[in-house]
Amino acid sequence: MSGGSSTTVRWRGALITMCAQWGLEALTDEPLSRHCTWRIGGPADVLIEPTSWAQLAALLRYAEENGIPAVAIGKGSNLLFDDCGVRGVVIVIGRHLARLEIDGSTIQAEAGISASRLARTAGLAGLAGLEHIVGIPGTLGGLVVMNGGSLRKAIGNAIVRVQTINRRGEQRILRGDECEFAYRRSRFQQEDAIITEVTLKLAAGDKAQVLPQMREILRERRRRFPMTLPSCGSVFKGDVELLRRFGPPGAVIESLGFKGTRIGDAVVSSLHANFIVNVGAAHARDVLELVRLIRRRAFDRLGHTMTCEAKYVAPNARVRPLDEAL
Ligand SMILES: Cc1cc2nc3c(=O)[nH]c(=O)nc-3n(C[C@H](O)[C@H](O)[C@H](O)COP(=O)(O)OP(=O)(O)OC[C@H]3O[C@@H](n4cnc5c(N)ncnc54)[C@H](O)[C@@H]3O)c2cc1C
Structure with a gap:
């Protein structure tokens, strides 16, 4: 069990009870790898998929009043969850x-x-x-x-x-x-x-x-895209400066020699170099290390600081671009 402190046990219990009254299941220690397209990430203390906006409002208020870290996600198709998961509540806004x-x-x-x-x-x-x-x-x-x-x-x-x-x-x-x-x-x-x-x-x-x-x-x-392996789509942004001086991020990363580069089970796709694919059991730290290497070489060789489109979700539920997590 990831969230073992007595405070965590108390608020988890309260959320489970609240959800049960709505006929919802609050999943505990839920692997976040099941809720993102990269298939990476440790457990969330609690994960809830509300079925009404009133439920969402009540969950948000409870989290706010009790100082519980909370993050709302959709399909997790632009997210890298930390290997430690989230010490708080993940709220999925989805098909309901x-x-x-x-x-x-x-x-x-x-x-x-x-x-x-x-x-x-x-x-x-x-x-x-x-x-x-x-x-x-x-x-x-x-x-x-x-x-x-x-x-x-x-x-x-x-x-x-x-x-x-x-x-x-x-x-x-x-x-x-x-x-x-x-x-x-x-x-x-x-x-x-x-x-x-x-x-x-x-x-x-x-x-x-x-x-x-x-x-x-x-x-x-x-x-054009590697659709059969887990990824989050384009990792880096094609910002105006990059496009004007060097071209789209995939072409730039390819020209820097990264196609096929592997750390653990995270690999720079050989079909489209702006995709980092999970070929097995990649960790968030593997992806972040690849991002760090690409950024460093881009800066050393081109003098350009590449920024990320994909977001990292920290254990405290804060979301920021991958490059700001390094
Ligand atoms: C194979 C592949 C191809 C892709 N191709 C493209 C593409 O062509 N163009 C493109 O733009 N993107 C692309 N993406 C990236 C991704 O699909 C998009 O960014 C998508 O819009 C993210 O939606 P999501 O529901 O998965 O959001 P998530 O990844 O779950 O969340 C993204 C951000 O939005 C926040 N969020 C989610 N829902 C809500 C909500 N209801 N209210 C407030 N905040 C919320 C999250 O907290 C997070 O900060 C691709 C991804 C993959 C895996």
């Missing part, structure tokens, strides 16, 4: 909080919906603008936090409103232009707010065009 409504060209969706389902539903309704998110293995909430997307597009462009809840359980609504969207950035990376619902405005399109475009994007993703 994934309702969606379409009204003309406006979509209102809960944060737990998967990016692919959202894209396909929009396409089937003849709405264009979300083709680029098909195949991204995250939730809408995670995508908004990361301002993710592909093909030089980002979800932020389609967002008109984001609804959040803070650690005291208070709700807030932000307009799209208040979300401070920039390349793989949003204000939600600095704030403790949990995203609950998102309103998107799309363009009227033709499903006979939109759906084949999505299929083509998926084909291209399968061709």
Whole structure:
């Protein structure tokens, strides 16, 4: 058992009781490797997947009032959990909080919906603008936090409103232009707010065009990315300076000679060098060491400091870019 102190035992017991009243299971000492696409990470003291926003608000309030570290995640497709896991509570915003409504060209969706389902539903309704998110293995909430997307597009462009809840359980609504969207950035990376619902405005399109475009994007993703091994997608950011002076991060890492470099079971993919794949039982420390080596060589040879898109979750539940965890 990871969280053995009497304080931990007490609050775990309280959370288990609270969840039981809702008919939910609070998982204890739950391996976080089961909740992220890298398949890496030690146990969480407690992991809970709420089925209503009222439950989420109550959990957040309880954690806040009792000083319990807490982090909300989606599918963990952009996260590296520490080998020691999280000494606190991990809250999964997933398939139970994934309702969606379409009204003309406006979509209102809960944060737990998967990016692919959202894209396909929009396409089937003849709405264009979300083709680029098909195949991204995250939730809408995670995508908004990361301002993710592909093909030089980002979800932020389609967002008109984001609804959040803070650690005291208070709700807030932000307009799209208040979300401070920039390349793989949003204000939600600095704030403790949990995203609950998102309103998107799309363009009227033709499903006979939109759906084949999505299929083509998926084909291209399968061709270019190592999809069969656990990873978190692109590890490093393609920041403006890097792109202008040296090219995209995958090409830069390849040119630095890292394709196939292995530490433990963490390997720089030989298909796409901006992916670090887990070929067995990789540890977070193996991935972090690869990141450190790549950054050091990039700095020594190119004079450029590479930064990471992927995030590290520390044992105290704080989330920060991988390069800030070194
Ligand atoms: C094979 C592969 C391919 C990928 N391709 C792409 C790509 O093409 N483009 C791209 O942008 N990304 C890509 N990614 C990365 C990842 O899928 C995206 O960043 C995705 O948007 C993360 O969503 P998630 O639900 O998994 O979030 P998580 O990884 O669970 O969390 C990411 C961050 O968001 C926070 N968070 C999650 N949900 C909420 C919420 N409801 N409220 C508040 N905070 C929340 C977490 O605390 C964390 O800080 C890829 C990943 C993989 C594994």
